[in-house]
Amino acid sequence: MLQNSLLPPRLPRLAGMTLAGGYRAAGDSLRIGGDFYDLFPTPDGGLFALGDVCGKGVGAAVLTGRVRQSLQTLRLVEQRPRELMALLNRALLDAPDAARRAQFTTLLLGALSREPDGGLLIRVAGGGHPAPMVVRTDGRIEAVRVGGMPVGALTGATFAEAEVRLAPGDVLLAYTDGVTEARGGPTEPTMFGDARLRQALASGAGLPPAALVDRVLQLVDEWLDGQPHDDIAMLAVTTP
Template identity: 45%
Template sequence: MAQGHRVDTEAPGIALPAWRRLVDGLREAVAIVDEDDVIAVLNPAATTLHPALRPGTPLTTPARRQALGDGWTACYLDTPAGWDRAFLDEALNRLASATDRADTLKAVVELALAHLADQCAVIVPAPRGRVEWWYGAKGTTEVVRARTTRQSAGLVTGLLDVLDGAVPHAVFGRESTPDLPVDFGEPGHAHAVPLVKGGTSLGALVVVRRVPGGPFTAAEIDAIRRYGDHAARALEAAIRHGEQSRVVDVLRADLLPKPLPDVPGTLLATAYHPAARRAEVGGDFYDVHLREDGSATFVLGDVCGNGLEAAVHSGRVRRSLHTLLLVEQRPAHLLYLLNAALVAAGSKLFTTLVVGTLVQADDGGLHLTLASGGHPPPMLLHAGGTVEEVVARGGIVGVLTDVRFQETTVTVKPGETLLLYSDGITEARAESNREELFGEERLQAVLAECTGQRADATIDTVRRAVFDWLGPSEHDDITLLAVQAVPSG
């Protein structure tokens, strides 16, 4: 150790450990040296920017100096060429905001071209023993994607070792660069580092400096390595996000309503607007099940609550109904069986719903049999413009063992429409007065205006009236199902 080196001794007024605490939080690289210019303290920024410096060794790096007293001096170190701390801050911010894998890979290349190199490539594993290249060069506006075999990547000596995370870095001389299996521009000096996160190699980062720029300095190589750490974290997060998104998409697809079937003699139309718009699913649901004889069972329901928990439960209810329809088609009996199944499964959320069967009549109308489990009664729009509530008594489904359901029958003449709806319609709150609800009477008045309209136009009229009432305000799940006997003529 050099003469005069004094670690953690005290200077008048402030002890050396206190100076350490003061400089540790500085973004600028700072070293504290003694009267012999031997380093006593290095803050984290100095350790990052100047990895060759060590406490107990003489300071040889250019610095701006400030005397601290008693022989101690604070040295504000120059930033090495090629090592831009602001760049890593920018990289961290930009990469942290990227959640898509392709966007992340493009950003890694673009940031490297802007601050580190003349050319850059990120090489990542691809299916069937191939590797995927994302690469670009200064002066171009596009990051190009290509695929090659691992054997082609192996033409560059040491690259596969970096790609597999077997070595911490590799330097490619002028003679190796032209062997890159893509059009990687003019030959030059290349440096590669693995992209490793959690002990798993995700790929490799290759940066190239064109001749006559000269080889990368030690500080620049350190910057590349640290940038690679940022890139690996961002890529791992993007991959994980992508996997989670794919799982969510698969689950969501099972929860979304299925397309409406073509039912003989019947026009069907729906509107479906979950409260959790980003999730695209909610507690409301509808289904229409067509049988081989041309008859059908239809259902519209509402699980207590909204969001993903309600959506998952609505999926459970829909699957249960679909299974029960194999052995029972009578609406009230279906509700008894559904209630028993949900209670036995330990359901903690109640459901309201209307179940109906339809059979085409000889005159072109529809014979409907309905049962309700605590749901708002459907509304029947007659040809003359009057609106009638179709009431079927019944309790909520899924939480009580002792519950009763009744059936009611109704005939829908050609051109008439039965409207099923969730309480998100009638309980929609006015934009101008959040205490005022849309209500049944307003719904009946809007429905009366739809006289003579086809089913899809009726749904659109009611939907627009409700959203005009709501304005931009939040709302509960909103669902509509129109069952219309095909108009004569």
């Protein structure tokens, strides 16, 4: 029951949007880890979170649960991504075990809203997390450079925000570094890397989110070829 409560949730339906998530835990016996995604409906559309807690296993999963529960509560009073991230940072640092825990989280928070022309406007706040990728229908790949500092590490942490528009059929993919840092390959262990990720996304242009996520997971699994790996989480969104 505890493991199930910490696993990524079944994504709710959002009007005019299609979303899909992907998840792999690092441990062989545990299904839980430090990578996560979540999605909350809002009056304007939705609010997504995707993050990576430092560490692995049960300890990381406990902080993952704390982050998700805090977001569940804080988003009731604040839904602007950068401001919500600042509130989360305060909440994590105010916890009684914050000094002893010495853990932090890299995080993306994104506000999703439909536009009159059928497109999708996404405001993304960054907390030291890898840049999400936009897959255009013509195969172009664009990184959404956000930046910011990890959450739960410093009281004076600063967070950044960027804005991106998706035309119908474009996909935004947020992912954790377990994808690009997966070590494998046909000869000696090499990281999967940004270039292979971009190639995988470009060749999957036009696929719906679930198929694109499955494609990336399959290519990473093939690259690993059974080798140990870090936690992996992905979240993809489009407007049909």
